[in-house]
Each structure stands twice: as structure tokens, then as C-alpha cells.
Amino acid sequence: xxxxxxxxxxxxxxxxxxxxxxxxxxxxxxxxxxxxxxxxxxxxxxxxxxxxxxxxxxxxxxxxxxxxxxxxxxxxxxxxxxxxxxxxxxxxxxxxxxxxxxxxxxxxxxxxxxxxxxxx
Amino acid sequence: xxxxxxxxxxxxxxxxxxxxxxxxxxxxxxxxxxxxxxxxxxxxxxxxxxxxxxxxxxxxxxxxxxxxxxxxxxxxxxxxxxxxxxxxxxxxxxxxxxxxxxxxxxxxxxxx
Numbered sequence: 001x002x003x004x005x006x007x008x009x010x011x012x013x014x015x016x017x018x019x020x021x022x023x024x025x026x027x028x029x030x031x032x033x034x035x036x037x038x039x040x041x042x043x044x045x046x047x048x049x050x051x052x053x054x055x056x057x058x059x060x061x062x063x064x065x066x067x068x069x070x071x072x073x074x075x076x077x078x079x080x081x082x083x084x085x086x087x088x089x090x091x092x093x094x095x096x097x098x099x100x101x102x103x104x105x106x107x108x109x110x111x112x113x114x115x116x117x118x119x120x
Numbered sequence: 121x122x123x124x125x126x127x128x129x130x131x132x133x134x135x136x137x138x139x140x141x142x143x144x145x146x147x148x149x150x151x152x153x154x155x156x157x158x159x160x161x162x163x164x165x166x167x168x169x170x171x172x173x174x175x176x177x178x179x180x181x182x183x184x185x186x187x188x189x190x191x192x193x194x195x196x197x198x199x200x201x202x203x204x205x206x207x208x209x210x211x212x213x214x215x216x217x218x219x220x221x222x223x224x225x226x227x228x229x230x231x232x
Contacts (some may be wrong), residue, residue, distance in 0.1 A: 107168060
């Protein structure tokens with residue numbers, strides 16, 4: 001079964017750090033780009049970051065650029081998001097999502113998400 | 121930030137046909153980038169419903185159809201069923217933003 005399972009969320013103080021993980025299974029990990037998409041409580045979807053199949057190319061939304069870092073580990077078939085200098089507006093459910101293989105312009109598999117709450 | 125505009129809500133009786141619009145600009149859908157659609161139920165992850173403007177992934181009923189013309193795209197649900205009640209989002213790529221995938225504002229579908 002193709003699956004993405006996120007972990008690492010929790011409560012963090014403003015200015016603090018958190019590292020999210022996404023464990024992938026059921027598909028050839030190295031063939032796909034991956035992304036983080038977040039959803040603030042009661043709000044819509046917001047793309048956060050993505051990384052291509054080999055980890056060479058990364059992109060970030062302006063709202064997190066310079067604070068968040070995306071990475072991947074082929075041996076562990078896992079995706080990560082290092083979140084530094086977090087702000088209240090980073091509070092959201094963070095989903096890991098797989099980009100389509102041949103035309104990586106849509107997200108074809110999603111994880112259930114891990115909740116991040118930024119609060120003092 | 122959402123640069124794709126959707127109506128906040130649409131509703132219809134069971135069996136009816138409803139449509140959801142998604143309006144972009146010359147940097148995203150109007151620039152030729154494909155539009156995709158996602159379905160989300162409360163407390164669950166989004167699910168890809170339509171990709172490449174009008175294609176359905178395996179397992180998606182043919183009651184769902186998509187189209188695109190210029191800067192606008194539409195999702196149609198025909199033969200509306202109670203189980204279709206949820207949130208729907210369009211998504212595209214925007215060349216004016218740094219490496220950016222963009223989502224629509226979202227539409228809540230209510231089955232009367």
C-alpha cells in the first residue's frame with residue numbers, strides 16, 4: 001500500500017524549532033518529488049516546500065523561506081522539514097504529499113498530517 | 121497566499137449537477153499551467169480528484185469532471201450524492217512566485 005505517515009508535530013514556543021518527518025512506503029521513493037503542504041485550523045491549503053526526486057532542487061514559499069529547510073533520506077525513505085524561528089502563523093496541520101512522477105505538478109498521494117502549534 | 125479564486129460555497133439537491141469555478145490569472149492557469157482538483161472531508165487528508173484539467177485518477181467516479189479555458193477552470197459534479205459533501209480545492213503552478221504551487225481558496229459543497 002502506498003503510504004505517507006507524518007510525525008514530529010507538537011507545541012513549540014515562538015522562535016523555537018521543530019523537525020517534522022514523513023515516512024514513505026509502498027512506492028519507489030527515489031522516483032518521486034515530495035512536498036509539504038499545510039492547513040491552518042479552519043483554513044485552506046498552503047504549499048510550503050518541495051524537493052525533487054534526488055534532493056538537488058528545493059523550493060520554498062516566501063512565508064517560510066530562510067526559516068524552514070526540506071530534506072530527504074533515500075536509505076530511510078523519509079522526508080523531513082526543519083522548522084526554525086517559528087511564528088504563530090506557522091500553526092497548522094502539516095501534510096506530506098507526493099508529486100506526480102512524470103509531470104510533477106500535482107499531488108497524488110497525501111499523508112494524514114502532523115499538527116504544529118506555536119504558542120507561548 | 122491563494123491566487124486562485126473559488127466560490128466559498130455551492131449547494132444542490134441529491135441528483136443535481138453543481139459546478140465550482142476556479143479563476144486565476146496570466147501567471148498561473150492563464151499561462152497554460154494545468155489545473156488540478158482535490159476533495160477533502162473533515163478530519164481527513166485531501167485526495168486528488170482531477171489532474172491535468174480533466175483527467176480522473178483510477179477509482180474516481182465519472183460523475184466528477186473538469187475543464188479549463190483561459191484563466192478559468194471548473195469542476196462539475198453530476199448526480200450529486202450525500203457522500204460528496206465536503207471541501208474542494210483547485211491547484212496550479214504560478215510562475216510569478218518563487219517555485220510555487222498555488223491552491224484555490226476552497227469551496228464547501230453542501231448536499232441539501
